[in-house]
Amino acid sequence: MESGDLKKAGLKVTLPRMKVLEILETSNQRHMSAEEVYRALLESGSEVGLATVYRVLTQFESAGLVSRHNFEGGQSVFELQTGHHHDHMVCVKCGRVEEFTNEAIESEQRKIAEEAGHKLVEHSLVLYIECKDCQKS
Amino acid sequence: MESGDLKKAGLKVTLPRMKVLEILETSNQRHMSAEEVYRALLESGSEVGLATVYRVLTQFESAGLVSRHNFEGGQSVFELQTGHHHDHMVCVKCGRVEEFTNEAIESEQRKIAEEAGHKLVEHSLVLYIECKDCQKS
DNA sequence: ATGATGATGAGAAAGCTTCTCATTAATATA
DNA sequence: TATATTAATGAGAAGCTTTCTCATCATCAT
Numbered sequence: 001m002e003s004g005d006l007k008k009a010g011l012k013v014t015l016p017r018m019k020v021l022e023i024l025e026t027s028n029q030r031h032m033s034a035e036e037v038y039r040a041l042l043e044s045g046s047e048v049g050l051a052t053v054y055r056v057l058t059q060f061e062s063a064g065l066v067s068r069h070n071f072e073g074g075q076s077v078f079e080l081q082t083g084h085h086h087d088h089m090v091c092v093k094c095g096r097v098e099e100f101t102n103e104a105i106e107s108e109q110r111k112i113a114e115e116a117g118h119k120l121v122e123h124s125l126v127l128y129i130e131c132k133d134c135q136k137s
Numbered sequence: 138m139e140s141g142d143l144k145k146a147g148l149k150v151t152l153p154r155m156k157v158l159e160i161l162e163t164s165n166q167r168h169m170s171a172e173e174v175y176r177a178l179l180e181s182g183s184e185v186g187l188a189t190v191y192r193v194l195t196q197f198e199s200a201g202l203v204s205r206h207n208f209e210g211g212q213s214v215f216e217l218q219t220g221h222h223h224d225h226m227v228c229v230k231c232g233r234v235e236e237f238t239n240e241a242i243e244s245e246q247r248k249i250a251e252e253a254g255h256k257l258v259e260h261s262l263v264l265y266i267e268c269k270d271c272q273k274s
Numbered sequence: 275a276t277g278a279t280g281a282t283g284a285g286a287a288a289g290c291t292t293c294t295c296a297t298t299a300a301t302a303t304a
Numbered sequence: 305t306a307t308a309t310t311a312a313t314g315a316g317a318a319g320c321t322t323t324c325t326c327a328t329c330a331t332c333a334t
Contacts, residue, residue, distance in 0.1 A: 075321070113266050135256060
């Protein structure tokens with residue numbers, strides 16, 4: 001991803017926006033809170049305000065560059081949009097996040113909404129798990 | 138539901154707790170935020186503090202008397218536990234909430250976690266819809 | 275290079291929820 | 305039934321995440 005993507009999204013190419021994008025791309029965490037992005041920016045030597053991080057992440061969300069998830073715990077987490085839709089498993093002990101897709105569930109959801117007479121706009125599915133590593137210890 | 142249920146849950150039977158329970162039972166909204174419970178209490182003439190409402194709802198949750206949901210919008214909503222598990226559809230326009238159950242999705246979820254080597258602890262599934270009434274207008 | 279426009283940073287402020295602590299109420303005991 | 309013990313309550317302060325405000329600064333088109 002590069003500055004062209006920002007332009008395409010109708011966003012002016014600015015330093016803070018490129019830095020945030022860079023953090024999201026290079027971090028080894030795919031899912032980061034605004035605070036985590038902010039701290040990563042500081043550690044990488046970029047002076048970006050927290051308010052700007054929130055603003056930029058929200059704009060990226062509107063532009064479809066990132067998606068926001070509200071897992072339990074009060075903080076929103078953001079991840080780079082990969083193109084393909086997926087849902088998440090979150091470990092209740094260590095916080096680790098895994099992604100999965102399941103077409104059977106997807107189509108079942110559409111069916112449920114439809115049969116009730118409603119139009120499915122989006123959905124949020126999170127499986128809270130005890131991950132295999134946490135089960136050992 | 139009555140005072141016995143509080144005792145069974147290991148909770149001392151107090152006036153605020155009974156009042157909150159009463160609101161949850163008699164309100165025509167099955168899903169209420171703490172703030173809404175609080176206002177309903179005031180309107181019914183009960184002087185209960187907002188902090189107490191939060192405390193009591195959290196205790197009820199631990200006791201399994203109510204369940205808490207974090208729909209989009211920042212506010213938690215609470216509902217009386219009915220015994221049978223269900224998921225929710227929330228209208229993005231009017232906020233209306235409907236419940237549904239779907240065994241196919243449930244078993245698929247267990248399978249997904251299991252196949253990844255994890256233990257499913259709980260899950261959160263919310264379908265955001267445009268409800269049939271909001272589609273008309 | 276310059277001007278117009280939009281973005282940024284810092285701190286204030288908002289919104290929801292939890293905490294603190296002095297006061298009050300509820301249970302167990304006599 | 306009165307009393308002592310223990311827990312619950314209320315009010316406000318405080319915490320946490322997120323958004324807002326506004327003066328300053330950077331970006332893009334000319």
